Amino acid sequence: MTFTNVFIPGAGFMGSAIGYLIASKTDASVTLYDIYPESLQKAQATVDRMGKSSLDKGFITADKLQALKGRIRYSDDRREASAADLVIEAIAEDMKLKQELFAHLDQICPDKAIFASNTSSLSITKLAAATGRTDRFIGMHFFSPAHIMKLLELIAGLDTSAETLEKIRSLGEALGKTVINSRDMPGFITTRLGFVLINEAAFALMEGLSTAEQIDTGMTLGYNHPMGPLALADFVGLDICLHIMETLYQGFGDPKYRACPLIRQLVEAGHLGRKTGRGFYTYEKK
């Protein structure tokens, strides 16, 4: 099955790239929806930048670019979801906000529409429970930047149907992604493994095993990771790292997921990583 009308709530960092990806790889119409007009303006500028970069690199012709841009709409009106056959949610990582949004969209969207969330860590089963379509609800976890990164992690909630999984897997392949499947457990596969490494690297630093630079070099040169875990944590934001560790800890109730106190302390001090100029490393203000 191909989707013809994709509604994307959350026109931020991830939503804009997902919107661009879908418009560039399929013939679907895409609506990027956000509550803030500034976010919509930024999303449009991001899509323009991505399009220009593809054009400059010869990945797309000018005609194709114009056509794909014509298929992306920017809206602050939720009612535009009434024609959607697929919703891919990418709003803030907040269970209550996401549940409220999905409960409302459930009233607006056609019955057959599939709902997907791009959440990195929240329970797909719990999000689905806010709707009356738990069988047509799935986790569709893209990686940043979504129009470039090859991986798509699909998460089946407790009641996600095999048909929904198959339709979304086939869309993922049409988008040029390599698809992996995870059951719905806290942090799925990738968030759990990635953030446990970050957390352990923070423990290693806190325990004085070595310097941040040497811990990161251990993983870049020893394990061929493109970026060390502490540099990655600064890039992602230490507040987000803490939030994800708390989700894992609460979800499993297992002390092995306790957040490293050094991450908590840095967050309490307002040192959130690159975005504040200081985290595990210090960054020059631009």
Ligand SMILES: NC(=O)c1ccc[n+]([C@@H]2O[C@H](COP(=O)([O-])OP(=O)(O)OC[C@H]3O[C@@H](n4cnc5c(N)ncnc54)[C@H](O)[C@@H]3O)[C@@H](O)[C@H]2O)c1
């Ligand atoms: N940033 C990443 O690398 C990454 C990777 C994978 C998944 N995710 C997930 O994607 C989601 C979005 O992350 P992001 O980094 O793009 O965040 P972001 O802050 O860049 O974008 C979120 C957007 O949602 C909008 N928004 C907030 N509440 C809304 C609502 N009720 N209705 C409509 N719009 C609303 C905001 O205005 C903002 O534009 C999160 O669930 C996050 O966990 C992020």
